[in-house]
Amino acid sequence: MIEKSVRCPKCHELVTFSGKPGEHLTVTCPKCSARGKVTFKKSAIDQDHAIEVSHLKKIYGDLVAVDDISFSVRKGEIFAFLGPNGAGKTTTVEIIESIRELTMGTVKIFGKDIVSSFNDMKEKIGILPQEFQSFEKLTVKETLVYFSKLYKKRADIDDIIDSMDLKDNQNKLYKNLSGGLKQRVGVAISLVNDPEIVFLDEPSTGLDPKARREVWEVIANLRSKGKTVFLTTHYMEEAEYLADHIAIIHKGKIIAEGSLEDLINRYGKGSLLHIKGCKTSNTVEMLREKGFNATSKGNGNIAVTIEHKDRLLEVLSHLRHECVDYDSIDIRRSNLEEIFLQLTGAKLSEVEA
Amino acid sequence: MNLRIIASDFNASLKTWKRSKGTMFWTIAFPVLLILIFGAIFSGVDEVTYEFHVQDLDDSDWSHTFMNILDNISVVDIKTVSADENITAFIEKETLPVALVIPEGFGEAIDKSFFGEEITVNVSFHYDPSEQGSSASILRSIVTSSLQEFNMQLSGGRRIIGVDQISTITEDFDFIDFFIPGMIGFTIMTSCIYGSIERNTKFRKDGVLRKLLTTPITRAEWILAKMLFMLFLSFVSTLVILGVGILVWGVSLHINLFMIVFMIMIIIATSFLFSGIGMIISRFVKEEETADMAGGAITFPMMFLAGTFFSLDMMPEFMQSIARILPLYYVNEGLRNAMIYMNTDKAIFNTAIVIIFATVFFLIGVFVTKWKED
Numbered sequence A: 001m002i003e004k005s006v007r008c009p010k011c012h013e014l015v016t017f018s019g020k021p022g023e024h025l026t027v028t029c030p031k032c033s034a035r036g037k038v039t040f041k042k043s044a045i046d047q048d049h050a051i052e053v054s055h056l057k058k059i060y061g062d063l064v065a066v067d068d069i070s071f072s073v074r075k076g077e078i079f080a081f082l083g084p085n086g087a088g089k090t091t092t093v094e095i096i097e098s099i100r101e102l103t104m105g106t107v108k109i110f111g112k113d114i115v116s117s118f119n120d121m122k123e124k125i126g127i128l129p130q131e132f133q134s135f136e137k138l139t140v141k142e143t144l145v146y147f148s149k150l151y152k153k154r155a156d157i158d159d160i161i162d163s164m165d166l167k168d169n170q171n172k173l174y175k176n177l178s179g180g181l182k183q184r185v186g187v188a189i190s191l192v193n194d195p196e197i198v199f200l201d202e203p204s205t206g207l208d209p210k211a212r213r214e215v216w217e218v219i220a221n222l223r224s225k226g227k228t229v230f231l232t233t234h235y236m237e238e239a240e241y242l243a244d245h246i247a248i249i250h251k252g253k254i255i256a257e258g259s260l261e262d263l264i265n266r267y268g269k270g271s272l273l274h275i276k277g278c279k280t281s282n283t284v285e286m287l288r289e290k291g292f293n294a295t296s297k298g299n300g301n302i303a304v305t306i307e308h309k310d311r312l313l314e315v316l317s318h319l320r321h322e323c324v325d326y327d328s329i330d331i332r333r334s335n336l337e338e339i340f341l342q343l344t345g346a347k348l349s350e351v352e353a
Numbered sequence B: 001m002n003l004r005i006i007a008s009d010f011n012a013s014l015k016t017w018k019r020s021k022g023t024m025f026w027t028i029a030f031p032v033l034l035i036l037i038f039g040a041i042f043s044g045v046d047e048v049t050y051e052f053h054v055q056d057l058d059d060s061d062w063s064h065t066f067m068n069i070l071d072n073i074s075v076v077d078i079k080t081v082s083a084d085e086n087i088t089a090f091i092e093k094e095t096l097p098v099a100l101v102i103p104e105g106f107g108e109a110i111d112k113s114f115f116g117e118e119i120t121v122n123v124s125f126h127y128d129p130s131e132q133g134s135s136a137s138i139l140r141s142i143v144t145s146s147l148q149e150f151n152m153q154l155s156g157g158r159r160i161i162g163v164d165q166i167s168t169i170t171e172d173f174d175f176i177d178f179f180i181p182g183m184i185g186f187t188i189m190t191s192c193i194y195g196s197i198e199r200n201t202k203f204r205k206d207g208v209l210r211k212l213l214t215t216p217i218t219r220a221e222w223i224l225a226k227m228l229f230m231l232f233l234s235f236v237s238t239l240v241i242l243g244v245g246i247l248v249w250g251v252s253l254h255i256n257l258f259m260i261v262f263m264i265m266i267i268i269a270t271s272f273l274f275s276g277i278g279m280i281i282s283r284f285v286k287e288e289e290t291a292d293m294a295g296g297a298i299t300f301p302m303m304f305l306a307g308t309f310f311s312l313d314m315m316p317e318f319m320q321s322i323a324r325i326l327p328l329y330y331v332n333e334g335l336r337n338a339m340i341y342m343n344t345d346k347a348i349f350n351t352a353i354v355i356i357f358a359t360v361f362f363l364i365g366v367f368v369t370k371w372k373e374d
Ligand SMILES: Nc1ncnc2c1ncn2[C@@H]1O[C@H](COP(=O)(O)OP(=O)(O)OP(=O)(O)O)[C@@H](O)[C@H]1O
Pocket: A060, A063, A065, A083, A084, A085, A086, A087, A088, A089, A090, A091, A092, A130, A234, A353, B374
């Protein structure tokens, strides 16, 4: 949906209408009830969207797995679809990839409806399914060659191997690779046709922190090559680290969407001040008396919510005034975890389907 | 159809196969092992020969001819007892179960009978009646039937008793001749069912099928590539089995165009047939291990019931009628009639049935197999 503001030719009121690109609508002025026609531009906004999903719904028996969601992904951005287990991420992404059928709604890739033209899209997209395992008995290089031969458009395999840092392992059998390497091969496979959009469904799940970092580097690298990345994840750090644009999905619904900044500004509760190794008793009580939201985290660690930067100085002056003894303090901005907690009342990392 | 894609997929399957000890075992080592083991067990049975001590007191042309008849019976190993021995003492000394004595005047009596003399001459069959051992009764019946044959040919006025005609009494196919076609059918069945199950369960779970759905390969190309590879495997197995059968056990294979054409048709149809059954299984049993078990539950009983290792004639009536609803039975019969028995009618009949089974099961398999997720 796009919006268009027009001035009513009769009463000169500025009115905003929304409609689909390319649509012609007959509209009524809310003030003077004059009727007129509005045309929504097809091109401008359309052209910089790689994916547009509107009113998408997927129903399994009694379960509404994806509940009327709409969003779009701009070309060249890393879009993170963030949500807990069972939120509906895979269902959504696999509908976009035409692996599953939708119940209702429309999905367009580069402006074309996937239901009618997915076959033409195949050369332009590369996907890594969730928990993907490639052919065990082929080497990394053979695997990449195998998949690249399926396409008309082919990237240079050696380039991919270099850029994914797989050179040392290119002749190892897939089954002998570590989990992190397997995922990197998975990402590499999704690049063999030099696609414009890359879909990665939980590429770092199940990896240790080091391997996860390596996968992140690989994904960040894709953006620098100008690819559009559709990333699903349930790690908020991953979305924070990589994404230009984040949609948080919970129980089949998108509950928040925007850039990290947007989300923090809109839903964040300011910052959190941590006082570590506090040796003065009753500090928590003291701060509460002064009207602060302070909680003890044990071991003399205290967290204080700071809604506005002026309040920070107040806290510090109280600490000094009351001669509170502590080891260190640090201050952190709200993060996605807190935003998720605030929106759903549950912790992202703890929610299960 | 994109041949480059099909060739590339075939090549990947081939590499995978060469690197998988498990599948290598089932397609090559297992059948070879079974042939060697079963061949050894049953060739032992076939080669059981009964030592048969015969004392020829006549030493004429006729007695020699009769000895020859006996000697040509494959299970009989004639040992001549010198005419000097007292046969009763000899039997006792050597603790023989049986012995035969051709009396003096045997040949003379036969000669005379040609001139119309009503003369009979008896050979004496010595045996121990208390000993109900099988060798005695087998040898007695052999002697009786040989004598009948001998008599019949004499009274038919034929002077020369051809060895060829006698050998027709004993011509029989060895167990291994029976076993080799069964082994071919069984190996194709297992490798196709399990291969098909793997493709449709493991590849589904691992996301390979989902991945392929988003690439330009079509289902037809994928199925064709995989079936070509399964056919390749089936022919490799067949050649290995035949090779071992011929080289080690001397299978009496009749190589001619008829046999080759029917064998190829049956092998192709069998590969499609069991690949289809594998697809049907994995449509209903989604997990690889469980699906493998379901495959075993189908192939293992079928192997026995369809007469792979043992002739159905040995089984009770109702088992034989069960066999007639099993596709593997027709595969076995078709291969045996084409390769060994050279029975054209039966080969054609069974091949036709296998092709019908194959078409039905393969089409159902393709029809029920989905690549898409729900
Ligand atoms: N084929 C199916 N049949 C029935 N229900 C399904 C099916 N696939 C998914 N679901 C249900 O739809 C919901 C969303 O599942 P989905 O796999 O999309 O979640 P997800 O966000 O990808 O979770 P995860 O992080 O675990 O991958 C879940 O409740 C799941 O049980």
